[in-house]
Amino acid sequence: xxxxxxxxxxxxxxxxxxxxxxxxxIGLSIEEGEFVAIVGRSGSGKSTLLQILGLLDRPSSxxxxxxxxxxxxxxxxxxxxxRSRTIGFVFQMFNLLARTSALENVALPMVYAxxxxxxxxxRELLGLVGLSDRLDHAPSQLSGGQQQRVAIAxxxxxxxxxxxxxxxxxxxxxxxxxxxxxxxxALNARGLTVIVVTxxxxxxxxxxxxxxxxxxxxxxxxMSAGRRAPAPVAREAPPVQIARxxxxxxxxxxYARSALRATAxxxxxxxxxxxxxxxxxxxxxxxxxxxxxxxKAMEARIRSLGSxxxxxxxxxxxxxxxxxxxxxxxxxxxxxxxxxxxxxDPNSNGQVRVVYGNKNADTSVxxxxxxYPAMHDAHPYYGRFFTEAENLRMARVALLGxxxxxxxxxxxxxxxxxxxxxxxxxxxxxxxPAKGASGxxxxxxxxxxxxxxxxRRVLGQTYPFMVYVQCDDESAVSGVTAAVHAxxxxxxxxxxxxxxxxxxxxxxxxxxxxSGTSKTMTLLLGIVAAISLLVGGIGIMNxxxxxxxxxxxxxxxxxAIGASRRAVLLQFLIESxxxxxxxxxxxxxxxxxxxxxxxxFAGWAAIVSPESVMLAFGFSVGVGILFGFWPARKASLxxxxxxxxxx
Numbered sequence: 001x002x003x004x005x006x007x008x009x010x011x012x013x014x015x016x017x018x019x020x021x022x023x024x025x026i027g028l029s030i031e032e033g034e035f036v037a038i039v040g041r042s043g044s045g046k047s048t049l050l051q052i053l054g055l056l057d058r059p060s061s062x063x064x065x066x067x068x069x070x071x072x073x074x075x076x077x078x079x080x081x082x083r084s085r086t087i088g089f090v091f092q093m094f095n096l097l098a099r100t101s102a103l104e105n106v107a108l109p110m111v112y113a114x115x116x117x118x119x120x121x122x123r124e125l126l127g128l129v130g131l132s133d134r135l136d137h138a139p140s141q142l143s144g145g146q147q148q149r150v151a152i153a154x155x156x157x158x159x160x161x162x163x164x165x166x167x168x169x170x171x172x173x174x175x176x177x178x179x180x181x182x183x184x185x186a187l188n189a190r191g192l193t194v195i196v197v198t199x200x201x202x203x204x205x206x207x208x209x210x211x212x213x214x215x216x217x218x219x220x221x222x223m224s225a226g227r228r229a230p231a232p233v234a235r236e237a238p239p240v241q242i243a244r245x246x247x248x249x250x251x252x253x254x255y256a257r258s259a260l261r262a263t264a265x266x267x268x269x270x271x272x273x274x275x276x277x278x279x280x281x282x283x284x285x286x287x288x289x290x291x292x293x294x295x296k297a298m299e300a301r302i303r304s305l306g307s308x309x310x311x312x313x314x315x316x317x318x319x320x321x322x323x324x325x326x327x328x329x330x331x332x333x334x335x336x337x338x339x340x341x342x343x344x345d346p347n348s349n350g351q352v353r354v355v356y357g358n359k360n361a362d363t364s365v366x367x368x369x370x371x372y373p374a375m376h377d378a379h380p381y382y383g384r385f386f387t388e389a390e391n392l393r394m395a396r397v398a399l400l401g402x403x404x405x406x407x408x409x410x411x412x413x414x415x416x417x418x419x420x421x422x423x424x425x426x427x428x429x430x431x432x433p434a435k436g437a438s439g440x441x442x443x444x445x446x447x448x449x450x451x452x453x454x455x456r457r458v459l460g461q462t463y464p465f466m467v468y469v470q471c472d473d474e475s476a477v478s479g480v481t482a483a484v485h486a487x488x489x490x491x492x493x494x495x496x497x498x499x500x501x502x503x504x505x506x507x508x509x510x511x512x513x514x515s516g517t518s519k520t521m522t523l524l525l526g527i528v529a530a531i532s533l534l535v536g537g538i539g540i541m542n543x544x545x546x547x548x549x550x551x552x553x554x555x556x557x558x559x560a561i562g563a564s565r566r567a568v569l570l571q572f573l574i575e576s577x578x579x580x581x582x583x584x585x586x587x588x589x590x591x592x593x594x595x596x597x598x599x600x601f602a603g604w605a606a607i608v609s610p611e612s613v614m615l616a617f618g619f620s621v622g623v624g625i626l627f628g629f630w631p632a633r634k635a636s637l638x639x640x641x642x643x644x645x646x647x
Contacts, residue, residue: 001067001068002029002030002031002032003030003031003032003066003067003161003162003193004028004029004030004053004064004065004066004162004193005028005029005030005063005064005065005068006026006027006028006029006053006062006063006064006065007027007062007063007064007065008025008026008027008061008062008063009023009025009026009027009049009052009059009061009062009063009064010023010024010025010026010059010060010061010062011023011045011048011052011057011059011060012060021216022045022048022216023045023048023049023052023059023060023216024215024216024217025062025217026045026049026062026213026216026217026218027218028211028218028221030193030195031193032161032191032193033188033191033192033193034188034193034194034208034209035184035185035188035193035194035196035206035207035208035209036193036194036195036196036207036208036209036210036211037195037196037197037198037203037204037206037207037209037210037211038050038195038196038197038198038210038211038213039197039198039199039201039204039210039211039212039213040199040212040213040214040219041199041214042199044213044214044215044216045213045215045216046197046213047166047167047197049197049213050164050166050195050197051166051641052064053164053195054083054087054089054162054164054560055071055074055079055082055083055087056083056560056639056640056641056644057639057640057641058071058072059072066082066086067086067161076564076565077564077565077566080112080559080562080563080564080565080567081562081564083559083560083561083562083640084109084112084113084158084561084562084563085113085158085160085562086160086161086162087160087161087162087164088109088154088155088156088157088158088160088162088163088164089151089155089163089164089165089166089560089561090148090151090152090155090163090164090165090166090168090184091151091166091168091644092166092167092168092170092171093171094139094144094147094148094150094151094171095151095553095557095560095644096139096147096150096151096154097139097554097557098138098139098140099138099261099265100138100139100261101135101136101137101138102126102131102134102135102136102137102138102139102142102150102153103119103122103123103126103135103136104122105139105150105154106122106125106126106150106153106154106157107119107121107122107157108154108157108254108558108561109154109157109158109561109562110122110157110158111251111254112251112558112561112562112563112564112567113157113158113562114251115158118157121157122135122153122157123135125153125154125156125157126150126153128153128156129149129150129152129153129183130149131146131149131150131153134146134150143176144171144172144173144176145172145173145175145176145179145180148168148169148172148176148180149179149180149183151168152180152183152184152187154561156187157561158562160192161192161193162192162193162194162195163184163187163192163193163194163195164195164197165184165194165195165196165197166197167197167198167199168180168181168184168196168198169181169198169200169203170198177203181203181206184196184206185206194207208223209221209222209223210222210223251567252570252574255567255570255571255574256574256578258571258575259571259572259574259575259578260578262547262551262575263575263578263579266547269543269546270543270579272539272543273536273539273540273543273579273583274579274582274583274586275536275539275583276535276536276537276538276539276540276583277536277537277539277540277579277580277583277584277587277620277623277624278536278583278586278587278590279536279587279590280530280534280535280536280583280587280616280620280623281583281584281586281587281588281590281591281616281617281619281620282586282587282588282589282590282591282594283528283591284530284587284591284612284615284616284619285587285588285590285591285592285594285595285608285612285613285616286590286591286594286595286598286606287528288609288612288615288616289591289595289606289607289608289609289612290595290598290606291519291523292606292607292609292612293595293599293606293607296607308470308471308472308473308474308476308477309375309376309468309469309470309471309506310468310469310470310471310477310480310481310484310504310505310506311466311467311468311469311503311504311505311506312327312335312466312467312468312469312484312502312503312504313327313465313466313467313502313503314326314327314502314503315503325492326462326463327346327463327464327465327466327467328463329463330491331467331487331488331491332344332346332464332467334487334491335467335469335484335487338469338480338483338484338487339479339480339483340471340472340473340476340479340480341469341470341471341472341480342470342471342472343371343374343375343469343470344371344467344468344469344470345368345369345371345372345375345467345468345470346369346451346464346466346467346468347366347367347368347372347451347464347465347466347467347468348366348367348451348454348455348459348461348464348465348466349364349365349366349367349454349459349465350364350365350454350458350459351363351364351365352364352365352421352422352447352458353421353422354404354408354419354420354421354447355419355420356408356409356414356417356418356419356420357408359407359408361404361407361408363401363403363404363445363446363447364445364446364447365421365446365447365448365449365454365458365459366446366447366448366449366454367449367450367451367452367453367454367455367458367459367464368448368449368450368451369388369391369450369451370385370386370387370388370391371470372385372448373385375468375470376468378432378433378435379433380399380430380431380432380433381431381432381433382415382430382431383399383415383428383429383430383431384429384430385399385429385430386399386429386449386450390450391450391451391452391453392452393452394450394452394453394456394457395450395453396424396425396426396427396449396453396457397426397427397428397429397449397450397453398419398421398426398427398428398429398447398448398449399428399429399430399431399432399447399448399449400414400419400428400430400431400432400447400448401431401432401434401443401444401445401446401447401448402431402432402434402444403442403444403445403446404444404445404446404447405431414428414431415428415429415430415431416428416429421447421449421458422458424457424458426447426449432444432446432448451464469484477506478506481504481506484502484504485502485504488502530619534623536580536583536620536623537580537623537624537626537627538627540576540579540580540623540624540627540628541576541627541628541630541631543579544572544575544576544627544628544631544632545630545631545634547572547575547631548572548631548632548634548635551635552638552643552646553643553644553646555568555635555638555643556638556640556641556642556643556644556645556646557643557644558571559638559640559643560640560644565636565637566636568632568635568636568638569632569633569635569636570632571632572628572631572632572635572636573625573628573629573632575628576624576625576627576628576631576632577621577624577625577628578624579624579628580620580621580623580624580625580628581620581621581624583620583624584616584617584620584621585617587616587617587620588613588616588617591608591613591616592608595607595608
């Protein structure tokens with residue numbers, strides 16, 4: 001069984017719809033250990049024949065048996081395995097990776113083969129071709145002859161049985177060409193089958209057998225009378241074995257290094273790709289932080305009002321059949337005796353003009369009871385609250401909100417000072433904690449005074465406007481609400497079907513409304529930010545498509561030396577993932593900085609949660625994989641020979 005056997009091999013290309021036959025029924029066989037030269041004029045089909053024999057291309061018809069195995073039955077993964085383990089290529093243009101050292105160029109086929117000793121083996125092979133002192137040199141730092149010797153060492157990486165050389169001396173001076181041919185002769189002497197394509201008779205003279213190709217046909221098959229020793233005795237070629245190499249960390253590390261090199265080689269383009277992901281991730285984190293901060297601020301305000309509170313007030317607009325009926329002191333006492341009620345706080349409010357010295361302001365005054373601080377979590381942070389005794393004797397004492405303090409006193413200490421409310425003097429005994437704005441109202445633009453003082457001395461009212469009712473537990477709110485309505489109807493002699501003018505509100509519904517609104521706004525902000533991430537992903541896809549186009553020859557080289565579709569797909573996926581990964585990291589920093597700036601300088605509540613960071617970062621990496629898949633798949637489906645021919 002010969003190593004290579006070809007029967008009636010044809011190859012036809014289509015150019016602008018016209019069939020152009022290149023090979024027209026070639027038949028030949030090559031034994032293991034031969035040194036064969038394929039010669040002919042340009043366009044005769046010799047390079048096409050070599051590409052088919054090297055499994056870079058497929059014939060249009062005919063049979064090609066490699067060590068008895070019909071190559072037509074092999075899929076792309078199996079042909080990639082054979083190119084990796086059985087075949088070594090030496091190209092006319094060297095085809096070395098430009099940003100890679102000689103050592104790494106030689107090690108590359110072993111990465112795809114899954115060999116763990118690739119660096120040691122690379123050093124050994126470079127020493128074999130006389131380049132032990134050029135291990136770390138890039139191709140641009142080597143002469144043409146040295147680059148071709150690196151290519152020979154790379155072809156030997158996985159101990160192939162066949163060396164294919166396509167015009168290996170075409171770009172070299174005579175002295176360098178002779179050196180390369182001596183290298184190939186030495187390899188043949190060690191038992192390797194060497195097949196060289198050339199148009200130079202002097203190069204063909206180094207071979208033991210010369211195949212003359214003319215117009216796509218094998219014209220002559222002659223033994224050479226050149227300067228080399230006779231070819232080794234032909235022996236039966238053992239059948240080739242195909243096995244898929246397992247995935248290895250070494251291969252993954254090589255793909256990652258290659259991706260990083262490609263990223264670093266195009267810094268501006270890579271930065272523009274990363275920029276889209278950076279802005280998207282930063283926007284997602286910042287928007288979610290603002291939304292979460294607003295929700296937490298809302299929850300804090302609800303807690304300050306009391307989640308177990310009920311607000312009870314009567315309105316003239318909804319008067320029952322008996323007309324408007326205000327809340328009386330008897331109603332207040334009756335409310336305090338309802339089951340699950342722990343405290344009541346009747347309130348009244350109105351607008352007043354406050355004066356201190358030569359400064360004055362219009363503000364609101366709230367008349368409350370001593371139960372107010374505990375029920376509303378509003379203990380004065382400076383000074384004290386008034387007592388029940390002061391409330392009953394209508395003491396003229398007041399606590400100021402922070403806005404009133406700023407307007408009347410600036411940075412001065414207001415405690416103990418006397419202010420006038422509607423020309424009535426009040427002594428300042430405390431300052432209320434800051435609560436901020438609520439809707440269109442500034443909650444700190446207020447003065448707190450005893451309820452009885454407000455009713456009798458300031459507002460001229462008889463009954464409180466509303467009553468806050470505190471339940472012993474949040475779960476009791478609905479039951480107490482029903483009990484309040486029943487109590488009102490009983491005390492004011494109103495039948496259930498008649499309706500009443502009492503409004504009973506609990507903060508649970510307000511909390512749910514605000515919470516739902518906050519979540520909706522957060523979701524909308526997140527969606528808007530996520531759209532920018534998708535735009536960034538499209539940018540990555542465009543850049544990766546450009547990268548595939550620019551590196552088509554590199555892809556062809558990788559496939560020629562054994563890279564499978566899976567390997568090429570994974571390499572480009574890693575590259576797009578690295579871009580989105582770097583963009584995600586930078587986006588996290590940007591989002592955190594924006595959230596901190598809004599919180600620190602604008603006073604907005606912004607909370608960056610680990611969940612939002614993980615969500616944004618995970619989404620960015622997912623976008624890189626998703627939008628990088630199409631370019632990566634496009635690269636993996638390229639034919640090796642078409643990629644190598646790409647200009």
